Ligand SMILES: NC(=O)C1=CN([C@@H]2O[C@H](COP(=O)(O)OP(=O)(O)OC[C@H]3O[C@@H](n4cnc5c(N)ncnc54)[C@H](OP(=O)(O)O)[C@@H]3O)[C@@H](O)[C@H]2O)[C@@H](O)CC1
């Protein structure tokens with residue numbers, strides 16, 4: 001029996017992260033996006049500009065070297081650099097990275113069984129320098145990471161970068177797009193379990209095709225998307241936002257149904273926008289389900305508003321980013 005949870009519009013509006021008078025760009029939350037391979041710089045541009053509009057104080061993009069100039073051109077206020085240092089680190093064997101990775105050489109037990117590793121705080125220091133992109137091991141300011149928008153799922157580097165972020169980020173991580181497939185590997189599952197035990201939130205944002213790929217190795221039924229969100233959340237130890245004409249959000253106990261979208265959103269790149277918005281809210285300290293609910297509500301409202309002007313035929317993902325302020329105003 002699954003429990004459904006409902007948010008009133010007032011409850012959603014109360015989640016809006018208005019900056020306080022003493023805010024600075026770091027106190028408002030930093031988002032680091034590891035996103036945008038050489039083939040898909042656009043996904044990084046969309047997610048990053050959506051993060052800025054959703055209130056993150058500092059949005060940084062760590063992308064393929066070939067994507068740097070395209071992402072810089074998307075917005076001068078983004079901080080953009082190539083992922084060379086992170087990629088070199090991510091491609092090291094676990095034992096080359098140091099004793100911190102030792103638990104990964106043990107066989108992964110299925111499910112969310114009790115961990116066979118020390119808590120994160122007790123883990124030893126890395127044997128090689130920690131890449132700057134992973135942020136501090138003990139963050140002073142609020143942070144969140146987004147990994148995978150504009151990754152190619154079939155590129156080995158996508159899985160390596162995803163695991164490096166899941167392992168090294170001492171903050172919430174949102175896993176999207178071509179990073180999701182990495183979660184089905186023994187290393188991906190063990191890292192998710194370790195984050196769960198360490199109390200570090202992980203959010204996944206699959207569309208139906210990606211959700212089916214996450215369900216397949218665990219033989220989870222995929223016919224009911226609400227149930228699928230619940231089962232994926234429980235099996236992977238994450239908050240799951242399963243996207244579609246109706247979107248379902250689950251923390252493994254309850255399911256929230258989001259049905260105010262529009263088919264205007266059925267265009268390439270709108271999922272990248274939603275991922276950037278959600279990551280920005282995680283960086284502004286919203287709890288994972290709250291961040292998903294507020295982001296999905298504003299995403300739907302932004303699309304509705306822009307479809308009114310441009311028609312549901314013409315809306316593109318950039319229009320949804322541009323309409324985020326209007327969506328926020330409509331809630332407040
Ligand atoms: N401008 C950019 O840079 C953009 C970059 N992007 C980035 O590209 C990367 C790849 O993402 P992607 O969604 O294009 O491909 P991917 O998930 O591998 O699809 C494989 C198969 O899955 C299925 N399938 C797909 N969608 C489905 C759905 N809603 N519901 C049900 N099934 C669905 C479908 O299978 P079929 O139905 O054809 O059998 C499809 O052939 C990713 O990192 C993303 O961030 C995009 O965001 C676009 C804008």
Ligand SMILES: Nc1ncnc2c1ncn2[C@@H]1O[C@H](COP(=O)(O)OP(=O)(O)O)[C@@H](O)[C@H]1O
Nearest residue numbers: 207243244245261262265266268269270271272
């Ligand atoms: N028919 C529809 N009605 C409402 N929302 C939709 C519809 N089709 C797609 N969406 C929304 O659009 C977004 C598409 O995301 P996704 O499939 O990941 O696209 P992309 O990978 O191209 O960014 C999701 O938020 C989804 O809920």
